[in-house]
Amino acid sequence: MSQHPQSLAEFRAEIDTIDAKLVELLNQRARLAGEVGRIKTSLARDFHVPSREREVHERVARLNQGPLPAEALRGIFREIMSACLALESPMQVAFLGPLATFTHVAAQQQFGQSAQLAPQKSIPAVFEEVEKGRALYGVVPVENSTEGMVSHTLDMFVESDLKITAEVLLEVSHDLLSRTGRMEDVRKVYSHPQALAQCRHWLEENLPNIPLVDVASTALAAQIVAEDLSAAAIAGCAAAEHYGLKVVRSRIEDQVNNFTRFIVVSRKMADPSGNDKTSILFSVKDEPGILYRMLEPFARRGVNLSKIESRPVKTKAWEYIFFLDMAGHVSDPQVGEAIEELRTYCQFLKILGSYPRAK
Numbered sequence: 001m002s003q004h005p006q007s008l009a010e011f012r013a014e015i016d017t018i019d020a021k022l023v024e025l026l027n028q029r030a031r032l033a034g035e036v037g038r039i040k041t042s043l044a045r046d047f048h049v050p051s052r053e054r055e056v057h058e059r060v061a062r063l064n065q066g067p068l069p070a071e072a073l074r075g076i077f078r079e080i081m082s083a084c085l086a087l088e089s090p091m092q093v094a095f096l097g098p099l100a101t102f103t104h105v106a107a108q109q110q111f112g113q114s115a116q117l118a119p120q121k122s123i124p125a126v127f128e129e130v131e132k133g134r135a136l137y138g139v140v141p142v143e144n145s146t147e148g149m150v151s152h153t154l155d156m157f158v159e160s161d162l163k164i165t166a167e168v169l170l171e172v173s174h175d176l177l178s179r180t181g182r183m184e185d186v187r188k189v190y191s192h193p194q195a196l197a198q199c200r201h202w203l204e205e206n207l208p209n210i211p212l213v214d215v216a217s218t219a220l221a222a223q224i225v226a227e228d229l230s231a232a233a234i235a236g237c238a239a240a241e242h243y244g245l246k247v248v249r250s251r252i253e254d255q256v257n258n259f260t261r262f263i264v265v266s267r268k269m270a271d272p273s274g275n276d277k278t279s280i281l282f283s284v285k286d287e288p289g290i291l292y293r294m295l296e297p298f299a300r301r302g303v304n305l306s307k308i309e310s311r312p313v314k315t316k317a318w319e320y321i322f323f324l325d326m327a328g329h330v331s332d333p334q335v336g337e338a339i340e341e342l343r344t345y346c347q348f349l350k351i352l353g354s355y356p357r358a359k
């Protein structure tokens with residue numbers, strides 16, 4: 001028995017009244033977005049306007065007096081805008097599937113639940129969906145903080161002209177999942193090789209001599225385990241929910257702060273947001289001092305480089321390609337000029353995109 005049944009009912013009645021107003025206001029907002037959509041159609045403008053969405057998020061954050069934390073309001077408004085945009089024009093987003101992978105979670109985080117998220121079988125398939133215009137955006141993993149780069153993704157940019165328009169950082173936490181939820185039933189562990197590597201020490205200590213099986217994704221591991229009582233999968237909690245598995249142990253990754261970086265690709269460059277990063281890809285002749293010379297234009301202009309990666313390429317024209325991330329947008333004079341100076345030493349240089357830095 002509650003001590004204050006009256007006041008509880010009163011509070012809930014007040015909440016109900018507010019909810020009724022919220023529903024009306026949300027629909028009013030949605031109707032206005034529909035009007036905006038009609039104007040965009042008549043002017044042949046893009047429906048999805050990330051810069052406007054940023055403006056809305058920033059304004060909401062400024063208006064917020066609490067007690068709701070900024071992050072909670074951001075999530076709510078992401079869904080509101082996702083739903084409003086879906087009324088203007090349903091947005092197609094391709095991602096590296098299957099359903100319930102971390103890439104799926106990253107795509108939901110970026111575009112909200114009202115976007116039409118289409119799982120693809122491979123990274124090239126995601127690129128193809130966007131290149132052919134069947135999807136406006138594609139979401140693929142690019143880098144893991146413990147296991148390094150997802151090289152397939154970087155290699156795609158050698159051939160593809162798609163642009164990086166956003167990055168998404170997701171904290172990746174792995175759970176051991178099974179049908180029974182009991183450690184003693186586990187005779188085999190399935191997962192993606194990166195996830196197995198990220199839990200290596202935990203596995204050695206807690207499941208020594210248990211065979212580890214590589215599969216194409218953490219979600220596929222969960223799907224296999226849903227049919228096998230003696231196996232466990234290492235996957236995220238989204239997969240547990242999707243495949244009806246129990247958590248044997250949660251957060252089994254060796255490293256806390258295990259982040260995966262995803263990128264969003266599209267056919268168009270993103271507008272400057274005021275806090276951007278730029279990624280480029282280039283190849284240089286193999287000669288003494290070239291590494292020094294290729295970085296000098298950035299150092300001289302005070303452009304902050306945040307990452308450099310090299311990848312061998314099996315083409316005769318060059319031996320290595322480099323991927324470089326820097327602070328700023330290509331439309332910033334120092335950034336643009338440094339890149340153009342570097343271009344003079346390069347056999348090949350491509351701007352992969354300037355995009356808002358993930359928070």
Ligand SMILES: C=C(O[C@@H]1C=C(C(=O)O)C=C[C@H]1O)C(=O)O
Pocket residue numbers: 032033036037047048049050052053056080081082084085088
């Ligand atoms: C309503 C608009 O369209 C979309 C929906 C938005 C919203 O719900 O606030 C914002 C930007 C667009 O992605 C708009 O452009 O203003």
